[in-house]
Amino acid sequence: MKDYQVGYIKLALPKGRFLWPTASLLGEIGLGLSGYSDKTKQYRLRSTRFPDLSAKILQEKDIPIQVAVGNYDLGICGSDWIEELVMKYPAGSLVKISSLSYGEGGIYAVTSAQAGIANLDDLLARRNDCRIVSEYPNLAEALALNLRMRRFRIFPVWGAAEVYPPENADLAVLWGKSAAHIAKQGLIPLKKLLPVTAFLIANRESLESKDLSRILTCFNSQLSAEPQISIENELDISKELNIPCPLWPAKEINLALPDGHQQAPTAQFLKQAGLAVQGYSEGGVSRRPSADLDWLGIKVIRPQDMPLQVANGNFDLAITGEDWLREHLYRFPSSPVKKLFALGFGTVKIVAAVSQGMPVRNIADLRAFVQSSPDYIGAPLKVASEYVNIADKYLRDNRISPYRLIPTWGASEAFLPEDADILIDNTQTGKTLKEHNLKIIDVLFQSSACLIANKNSLRSPGKKEKTAFLTEKLRAGLK
Amino acid sequence: MRDLLPEDMVRFRRIEDVFRACCCSWGYREVRTPTLEYLHLFTATGTLTPGMLGKVYSFLDWDGWSGERVVLRPDGTIPVARLYIDNMSGQKFARLFYVTNIFAFEGTGKQNRERWQCGAEFFGGARPAADVETILLAAEVIRKLGLNAVELRLSHAGLVKALLKEFSLSPAEEVKMTSRILEGDWHALAKAKCPNPEVGRLVAALLALKGKSSSFLHNVKASFPKASPDFKDSLEDLISISTLLDNQGCQYKIDIAAAHGFEYYTGVCFQFLAAGEKIGGGGRYDNLVPLMNGGSIPACGFALYVDPIMKLVPLEKEKKGKSGILVKGEELNPETVKACFALAESLRDTGYSAEIDFTGRDESDFRWVILVSRNKPSPFVVKDCVRRRPRYSGASLEEVLKVVSEG
Numbered sequence: 001m002k003d004y005q006v007g008y009i010k011l012a013l014p015k016g017r018f019l020w021p022t023a024s025l026l027g028e029i030g031l032g033l034s035g036y037s038d039k040t041k042q043y044r045l046r047s048t049r050f051p052d053l054s055a056k057i058l059q060e061k062d063i064p065i066q067v068a069v070g071n072y073d074l075g076i077c078g079s080d081w082i083e084e085l086v087m088k089y090p091a092g093s094l095v096k097i098s099s100l101s102y103g104e105g106g107i108y109a110v111t112s113a114q115a116g117i118a119n120l121d122d123l124l125a126r127r128n129d130c131r132i133v134s135e136y137p138n139l140a141e142a143l144a145l146n147l148r149m150r151r152f153r154i155f156p157v158w159g160a161a162e163v164y165p166p167e168n169a170d171l172a173v174l175w176g177k178s179a180a181h182i183a184k185q186g187l188i189p190l191k192k193l194l195p196v197t198a199f200l201i202a203n204r205e206s207l208e209s210k211d212l213s214r215i216l217t218c219f220n221s222q223l224s225a226e227p228q229i230s231i232e233n234e235l236d237i238s239k240e241l242n243i244p245c246p247l248w249p250a251k252e253i254n255l256a257l258p259d260g261h262q263q264a265p266t267a268q269f270l271k272q273a274g275l276a277v278q279g280y281s282e283g284g285v286s287r288r289p290s291a292d293l294d295w296l297g298i299k300v301i302r303p304q305d306m307p308l309q310v311a312n313g314n315f316d317l318a319i320t321g322e323d324w325l326r327e328h329l330y331r332f333p334s335s336p337v338k339k340l341f342a343l344g345f346g347t348v349k350i351v352a353a354v355s356q357g358m359p360v361r362n363i364a365d366l367r368a369f370v371q372s373s374p375d376y377i378g379a380p381l382k383v384a385s386e387y388v389n390i391a392d393k394y395l396r397d398n399r400i401s402p403y404r405l406i407p408t409w410g411a412s413e414a415f416l417p418e419d420a421d422i423l424i425d426n427t428q429t430g431k432t433l434k435e436h437n438l439k440i441i442d443v444l445f446q447s448s449a450c451l452i453a454n455k456n457s458l459r460s461p462g463k464k465e466k467t468a469f470l471t472e473k474l475r476a477g478l479k
Numbered sequence: 480m481r482d483l484l485p486e487d488m489v490r491f492r493r494i495e496d497v498f499r500a501c502c503c504s505w506g507y508r509e510v511r512t513p514t515l516e517y518l519h520l521f522t523a524t525g526t527l528t529p530g531m532l533g534k535v536y537s538f539l540d541w542d543g544w545s546g547e548r549v550v551l552r553p554d555g556t557i558p559v560a561r562l563y564i565d566n567m568s569g570q571k572f573a574r575l576f577y578v579t580n581i582f583a584f585e586g587t588g589k590q591n592r593e594r595w596q597c598g599a600e601f602f603g604g605a606r607p608a609a610d611v612e613t614i615l616l617a618a619e620v621i622r623k624l625g626l627n628a629v630e631l632r633l634s635h636a637g638l639v640k641a642l643l644k645e646f647s648l649s650p651a652e653e654v655k656m657t658s659r660i661l662e663g664d665w666h667a668l669a670k671a672k673c674p675n676p677e678v679g680r681l682v683a684a685l686l687a688l689k690g691k692s693s694s695f696l697h698n699v700k701a702s703f704p705k706a707s708p709d710f711k712d713s714l715e716d717l718i719s720i721s722t723l724l725d726n727q728g729c730q731y732k733i734d735i736a737a738a739h740g741f742e743y744y745t746g747v748c749f750q751f752l753a754a755g756e757k758i759g760g761g762g763r764y765d766n767l768v769p770l771m772n773g774g775s776i777p778a779c780g781f782a783l784y785v786d787p788i789m790k791l792v793p794l795e796k797e798k799k800g801k802s803g804i805l806v807k808g809e810e811l812n813p814e815t816v817k818a819c820f821a822l823a824e825s826l827r828d829t830g831y832s833a834e835i836d837f838t839g840r841d842e843s844d845f846r847w848v849i850l851v852s853r854n855k856p857s858p859f860v861v862k863d864c865v866r867r868r869p870r871y872s873g874a875s876l877e878e879v880l881k882v883v884s885e886g
Contacts, residue, residue: 088533129519131546142529142533144522145522145529145532145533146529146654148522148523148529148654149522150519150522150523151519151522151523152519152522153545153546153547153548154546154548155546307544308544311544311545312544312545312546328544331539331543332539332541332542332543332544334541334542335542335544337544
């Protein structure tokens with residue numbers, strides 16, 4: 001399977017925010033890659049101009065890692081995800097070739113206007129520890145270390161970092177269009193860590209030994225002459241920002257509701273249960289919808305983050321998927337999070353799948369295959385999954401050895417067969433897997449939306465009655 | 480990642496044994512701290528630099544949902560200071576020592592991620608006598624290990640801090656400059672522009688000159704009368720320490736650049752170098768215990784780095800090559816096996832090391848080989864592998880022991 005790659009120049013292209021500007025850039029410089037759009041259902045692109053150039057569309061977050069490990073020679077992604085990687089692994093094999101002419105906003109350290117912190121000195125003067133929430137845990141850690149914070153805790157999240165301060169975090173490290181844009185959300189930008197622009201990056205080994213010149217020449221006209229961005233570039237933040245200071249009083253009971261795919265069915269479920277939540281069911285814009293119950297606080301966050309946020313007591317109850325609950329419990333078996341009941345929607349299967357071409361039908365075959373044909377897959381077995389703890393446990397339980405996990409941010413099917421040998425991911429019908437020439441070799445479990453709770457909240461005298469009331473109200477939605 | 484093979488362990492144990500014996504004879508007592516510690520122990524200002532903290536192996540604990548992280552011990556001194564505060568703070572003085580491994584993330588894959596050190600800490604020890612005590616103890620260990628051409632370099636964290644202050648840097652710039660200096664980049668300071676030209680001259684002089692006795696420091700004091708009071712205080716401290724070392728006949732070089740590595744030092748700092756490599760270092764850290772809420776307890780200490788020392792430490796010659804006794808059973812039958820084990824036990828009880836073999840092992844590594852068979856009346860034949868004497872056969876157990884003991 002490795003032979004497929006020899007002689008090819010491989011380019012990793014981003015999904016999401018940079019897809020359109022990148023597609024238009026590639027059109028201009030004439031790489032001849034057609035089909036790079038958000039409507040495309042395929043991940044692999046071939047160049048009509050350069051027969052040895054191939055490209056793959058990946059989640060932007062995955063691109064720096066994939067280029068660093070050498071699965072791709074070149075890649076395009078935002079400076080934020082590059083810095084997030086090199087901050088922790090500075091001696092890695094990632095080379096920033098140049099910034100491209102597009103990008104927007106920057107990564108900021110922000111706090112809530114309500115927290116009474118006006119600048120970094122105020123933050124550092126506080127006696128208690130600093131809770132930092134971020135999609136960029138390495139950038140957040142570097143910030144905390146450089147500020148010489150005496151005690152801090154970092155909570156990595158999959159998204160929605162802006163909704164955590166002030167109740168659930170003291171500081172958030174997040175992307176914002178501008179300081180004013182951040183201020184509009186009731187947050188104070190304390191420090192701009194770096195501007196976000198798209199970068200052309202390369203694998204060091206490829207750059208040192210492989211002829212990439214024809215492709216790099218095409219980029220020439222677009223390579224920006226600006227100095228390379230480093231994390232130390234600090235821009236002035238205007239003190240004249242007009243920051244609204246909304247009042248978010250602490251509530252007795254806190255509920256987390258999911259955004260994304262789960263939002264519409266969850267809204268429908270709440271309606272069935274007779275719980276009116278304003279700012280959620282309308283396909284909502286609000287991260288803080290409200291209910292008629294004055295003691296109930298609601299926040300909309302990523303379902304992936306909920307078990308941990310319930311465990312640490314930020315929320316008493318949450319609606320998430322059983323997959324994410326298991327992912328959490330496999331990592332932290334003594335966590336105080338508990339499933340109360342399934343809600344009957346959002347049902348998916350968590351499966352193990354391999355490429356059609358791999359001669360295995362089930363996990364036992366795979367085990368034998370890994371042991372007998374290490375050359376075929378180039379041991380260790382590479383496993384792509386967004387559920388790293390579930391995948392880890394599954395492979396351990398099934399005595400697959402050796403293996404290496406490649407954490408992904410969804411769409412693991414794009415990794416097979418070139419960049420991974422097996423995926424562990426969710427599927428509703430199995431259709432997408434089939435379309436990408438993959439076959440399911442095992443179903444790990446079935447998962448659907450469920451109500452989870454913090455065990456301590458269920459027992460605590462101050463919360464017991466109201467959590468029971470809310471739980472019963474939601475249970476009514478099942479009928 | 481590195482394995483320590485039998486030869487390496489001989490060297491390792493020798494270093495450890497000499498170190499332990501010296502420390503015990505100076506009244507230090509051994510302690511051991513856990514491999515896992517809480518991260519926050521190391522994050523406060525004045526403990527580890529951000530650069531070093533960027534290289535710790537840290538991960539979530541079993542209750543990781545709380546965000547609390549633990550680390551593989553990245554430093555030897557801070558955990559021992561914690562141990563002292565948690566368990567011994569009632570004692571005004573504590574002389575402690577340890578042999579421990581420390582862990583640092585290593586991006587290139589070329590260096591060890593796990594390093595061993597032998598360290599001693601003196602809590603409550605006031606300057607300058609305690610500083611001199613730790614330096615002399617470290618020097619004694621180095622001498623007893625038989626290391627040659629070891630250079631002692633002295634500096635003073637107070638001098639460095641006083642000089643930095645003169646540059647009137649912003650707090651952020653000062654933090655950056657401190658980190659660079661602690662990482663060994665003194666050029667940064669030499670290049671920085673100082674508002675006071677006198678200080679520029681002083682920095683240049685201190686970087687260029689290497690004093691060899693306390694007289695040098697007196698000369699510095701006389702040449703720069705306008706130096707800041709902080710600088711002068713630290714200079715006096717270093718003068719008193721170097722004078723005591725002069726009196727002890729201890730040789731050293733004064734090298735301001737020898738202050739690097741740890742942010743927690745407040746007073747004298749020292750390094751030992753051999754064959755161009757740092758083999759140890761230490762200093763005074765009076766703020767560390769107060770910073771960790773342990774009260775105002777002054778302290779100083781040092782650590783010797785086992786890994787570079789292992790490459791330098793000479794081994795006793797007789798240990799190499801021929802040693803020990805091979806008890807060789809000619810056949811694998813119950814009677815012979817029993818006789819072999821009984822003989823080996825007697826030999827061990829008498830203080831020899833005896834290895835048993837039934838497979839025709841190579842005899843060249845051994846001092847003696849004793850063949851064991853079913854022959855009557857005596858089953859033993861003794862071969863002298865060094866002096867090539869004729870075999871001594873038909874021996875009884877007592878006779879075998881006698882032959883071996885007579886060499």
